[in-house]
Amino acid sequence: MSLQRDLEARVDGEVRFDAGSRAAYSHDSSNYRQTPIGVVVPHNVDAAVEAVRVCREHDAPVFSRGGGTSLAGECCNEGVVIDWSKYCNNLIRLDEDRRRALVQPGICLDDLNDLLAPHGLQVGPKPSTHDTCTIGGMIGNNSCGATAQAYGKMADSVIRLEVLTYDGVRMWVGETSDEEYEKILAEGGRRAEIYRAMRGLIDDNLALIRTRYPDIPRRISGYNLDSLLPENHFNVARALVGSESTLVTVLHAEIELFPVPNHQTLAVLGYPDIFRAGDAVTRVASYKPLALEGLDETLIDIARAENVAGKQALGGLPEGSGWLMVRFGGDTREEADERAERMIRDLKGTEHDPHVAFLDDPGEEERLWKIREAGLGATAYPPGHPDTHEGWEDAAVPPDRLGDYLRDFRALLNEFDYGQASLYGHFGQGCVHTRIAFDLEDPDGVGKYRRFVERAARLVASYGGSLSGEHGDGQSRAELLPIMFGDEVVALFGRYKRIFDPGDRMNPGKVAAPPGRRVHRLDENLDHLDYNPREPRTHFSYPEDHHRFTHAAARCVGIGKCRSSSGGVMCPSYRVTREEEHSTRGRARVLMEMMRGETITDGWRSEDVNDALDLCLACKGCRGECPVHVDMATYKAEFLSHHYRWRIRPREHYSMGWLPLSARLAAAAPGLVNKVTHAPGLNRVVKWAGGVDRRRDLPHFAGERFTDWFARRGSQGDGDPVVLWPDTFTNNFHPDAGKAAVRVLEAAGFRVEVPPVPLCCGLTWISTGQLGTAARVLRRTVRALAPRLRRGVPVIGLEPSCTAVFRSDAPELLDGEPVAEDVRLLAKRTHSLSEFLLDRAPGFVTAPLPGTGVHAIAQPHCHQHAIWGFDADGELLARAGIQAEVLDEGCCGLAGNFGFERGHYEVSVGVGELGVLPAVRKAPDGTRILADGFSCRTQIEQRTDARPVHLAELLAEVLT
Incomplete structure (x- = not known):
């Protein structure tokens, strides 16, 4: 393809026309799907300029993309995508005195705010996707977020x-004085032509623009032609936002930029229902809060069912069925509190008197705030x-009419049998969020969706509102703009589009079209309407996806939390590569x-899919942190099982996938095996044969396995x-953890048993996609443990990844089999050491005890983070008098076999x-490093001077 060839030859950046990259960019966070021609990831701004020039020479459509979280379809199209987020993400200049920043468009909002924090400054708008959205995307979308209550929209x-x-004019734009305007015209050329045309469009339609634009805080729909009015200083920059x-x-x-409140x-205000909460908004907003958010009982019920922020957070809600969350700022804590207290005092005895x-x-x-931010995913x-969808999720009305609008909107939802939709959002500015159970999988459901949004648009227009109060028009609302603005103003949008892009090559079909062209209909390009693939036979059962892998593969709704650069676990490979294809969403x-x-036409055999999944660490961080719980580790295992069916696998699948068997063989002569695997020369051969990266040190087998030690001891x-449970890693490489656990459990009054025959959870076969073997191994294990499980005997797991198999993977892998009931018992009876001690021996660990004053930093294993969390460990450590800092630094990076494999x-x-x-290197001398995962300990040992220990070892040291 000549376009691809010219882009590769002339653009300083990465040019992707492969099927995998195009597939990863074929969706944003909307209902729409359009596969791009190709993707350009420029190394710098000039490279992006050259990419547009090449596209113009080939008459190829082009559009920019930041975080790709758009909900209206504006970030997917059949053009060339320019992804700014990987390289063009710099703060160029900070003027602290004038509180201004010059930035590249790909910089993430949270990353920018982190750079600004030492100066006490921040960006004003803060969408709920603040950890992934980019400034360029916020400008493209005119983003708002909760803080727009205090700081306004991005514009x-x-x-x-x-x-x-598109035709190559590169220019700075902003406010335009009469003198500057005349200077531009005098210079002539295309820039002068653009400015002259804009001035003519405004001068000819002053009354129309002044009267047809809703005067509300959250008018996002349509082009900002009102920014070009004389009273707004002919501000071209804001007219383009x-x-x-x-x-x-x-x-x-x-x-x-704005000062960060000290x-x-x-304050949370509870009302009998969401409508009464809406009625109170104008009064509450008069106290000038930083944010004023609303949420209803439906959202709270969902948050409770999905444990979005923990039971403790929900306990902070006052009585009611509709709530306003009101955030105040101040130079001191007392000042912030006084503002809230004054509002509460003034509301007492009025018609808006709340529970508080x-x-x-x-x-x-x-x-509690996370519940509101998690609304879309929850x-x-x-x-x-039924599953819900965007499509009518962010309309805005005048805040003083919000309560009545909510009543009418709820009646409309009920009329269309969409009554289960939650209502929440930025109530202080009249913006209402919701997700509705549109049936977008068949034509009748799509027809009902169209009828509903047309009615909803007329309802909003009757209130003097905006079809979009935050997410933009894109494709889902562009067709409806005449209902809000009238045909004359929409015709002006077309003329405005023609001024800048007469050939309709910039993101065509979205928002507006030049005369002679049309925008996409809201029911075109729907990604679910023609998504009817044949359901494959799978190993895992996918219980949360109606037992359908096709549903699991379509589960992602595009929020993009996996693209965050700090905090939490996911997505480790994205944080290193900054590649969409290597994010959970991209995969x-x-x-x-x-x-x-x-x-992608070659199904399970696809190398494009294999490449996309190759750098997935199978850490399961997404299962715990993704707002919709995409479980890429499971999907990867499923894919690998089909991809390599009846085929030769990579060497590492045999060496590391069958590690439990080879470890059992090595136990016959561990010293000899260690000499062979670590001898110069032989070492390289062993690594090559096993598919191990030559730079990795192979772990040493223990001189005596834990099970052999226990058999002697009894x-x-x-x-x-x-x-x-004697997992492969504790048993063969780190038996001291098992011995320590025996000491602790016996000291707590329990009689420890270890299975008398070699058993395995199947983890290594699961992670390499050898699911048939994994199932056989698990069946054998379940049958061996069944008598004890049926008597109620608990199973204690020391290796988090193996414990997670029993609690999560096993029930989904063996669902529907004869052993399924015993597998469910295994999942129920399996505990971590900390969970078991707190539940069954709560009096055993009570501070103060000898050992107080021990300082530690703890690295939670990713599988533990995803499946059951670290709360029990934290409580147990505190009871034992161990002052532990729990790291929130993400994955260790080794992730079982991943970090050992070639490439x-x-x-x-x-x-x-x-x-x-x-974090480990910076720990003060004497700090104990706590890491239950064998992978975590191995990575730390190989890359630092620290010698981390298992929780059992630290407890044994302190308590016995």
């Missing part, structure tokens, strides 16, 4: 933009109800396209029996160096 923060038109890459390409942005406090919860614990405030798959989109069979005591070393080490390894 209000933009001072100047450097932009590029929110144009969704349909007019120009943004190259740089100069934006206004202190914040949160006044939170002054920052941690509790943050947990409501996507409500338990016991999910590739799998969905594989099942669809259009962009069970002791006459307490209640417990089974201590993964750089990513594996890169993940560790993002946080875990530097």
Whole structure:
């Protein structure tokens, strides 16, 4: 293809026209799907300019993409995508005195705010996707978020933009004085032509523009032609904000910054229903809060069912069925609290008198706030109800009419039998979020969706509102703009589009079209309407996806939390590569396209899919942290099982997948095996034969396995029996952890038992996709443990990844089999050491005890983080008098076999160096390093001077 060839030859960047990349970018966070021609990831801004030039020479459509979280379809199209987020993500200049920043469009909002924090400054708007959205995307969408209550929309923060038109004009735009306007005209050329045409459009339609634009805080729909009015200083920059890459390409942005409040406090007001909460908004907003959010009982019920922020957070809600969350700021804690208290005092005895919860614990405030921020993900798959979709999710009305609008909107939802939809959002500015159970999989359901949104648009227009109060028009609302603005203003949008993009090459079909062209209909390009692939036979049962892999592959709704750069676990490989295809979302989109069979046509045999999944660490971070619980580790295992069916596998699948068997053989002569695997020369041969990266050190087998030690020693005591699970890693490489666990459990009064025959959980076969073997291994294990399980004997797991298999993978892998009931018992009876001690021996560990004053930093294993969390460990450590800092630095990077395999070393080490390894190196002398996972301990040992220990070892040291 000549376009691809010319882009590769002339653009300083990465050019991708492969099926996997195109599949990963074929969706955003909307209902729409359009496969791009190709993807360009420019190394710098000038490279992006050259990419547009090449596209123009080939008459190829082009559009920009930041975080790719758009909900209206503006970030997917059949053009060339420019992804700014990997390289063009820099803060160019900070003017602290004038509170201004010059940035590249690909910089993530949270990353920018982290750079600004030492200066006490921040970007004003803060969408709920703040950890993944980019400034360029926020400009394209005119983003808002909860903080727009205090700081306004993104357009209000933009001072100047450097932009590029499709036909090659590169210019800075902003406010335009009469003198500057005349100077531009005198210079002549295309820039003068653009300015003259804009001035003519405004001068000819002053009355129309002044009267047809709703005067409300959250008008996002349509082009910002009102910014070109004389009273608004002919501000071309703000007139381009929110144009969704349909007019120009943004190259740089100069934006206004705001002081970070020294202190914040949160008051939660409870009302009988969400409508009464809406009635109170105008009065509450008069107290000038930083944010004023609303949420209804449906959202709270879903949050409770899905444990979105923990039970403790929900306990902070006052009585009611509709709530307003009101956040105040101040220079001191007392000032912030006084503002909240004054509002509460003034509301007492009025028609808006609420039940009140006044939170002054920052941690509790943050947990409760997360419920509101998690609204989109939490409501996507409500338990016991049909899947929901965007499509009418962010309309805005005048805040003083919000309560009545909510009543009318609820009546409309009920009329169409969409009554289960939750209502929440930025109530202080009249913006209402929801996700509705549209049936977009068949034509009748799509027809009903169309009828509903047309009625909803007329309802909003009757209130003087905006079809979009935050997410933009894109494709889902562009066709409806005449209902809101009238045909005359929409015709002006077409003329405005023609001024900048007469050939309709910038993100065509979105927002507006030049005369002679049309926007896409809202029911075109729907990704679920033609998604009817044949359901494959699978190993896992996918119980949360109606037992359908096709549903699991389509589960991602595009929120993009997997693209965050810090905090939590997911997605480790994305944090190193900054590649969409190596994010959980990108992989999910590739799998969905594989099942669809259009962009990716070779199904399970696809090398594009294999490449996309190759750098997945199978850490399961996404299962715990993804707002809709995409479980890429399971999907990867499923894919590998089909991809290599009846085929020769990579060497590492045999060497590391069959590690439990080879470890059993090595136990006959562990010293000899260690000499062979670590001898110069032989070492390289062993690594090559096993598919191990030559830079990795192979672990040493223990001189005596834990099970051999225990067989010699035997069970002791006459307490209640417990089974201590001898996983492959504890048994063969780190038996001291098992011995320590025996000491602790016996000291707590239990009689420890260890299975007398070699058994395995099947983890290594699962992680390499050898699921048939894994199932056989698990069946044998379950049958051996069944007698004890049926008697109620608990199983204690020491290796988190193996414990997670029993609690999560096994029930899904053996669902429907004769042993299924015993597998469910195994999942129920399996505990971590900390969970078991807190539950069954709560009096055993009670501070103060000898050992107080021990300091530790703890690295939670990713599988533990995803499946059962670290709370029990934290409580147990505190009771034992161990002062532990729990790291929130992400994955260690080794992730079982991943970090040993050929081709993964750089990513594996890169993940560790993002946080875990530097934190260990910076720990003060004498700090104990706590890591239950064998992978975590191995990575730390190989990359630092530390010698981490298992929780059992630390407890044994302190308590026995």
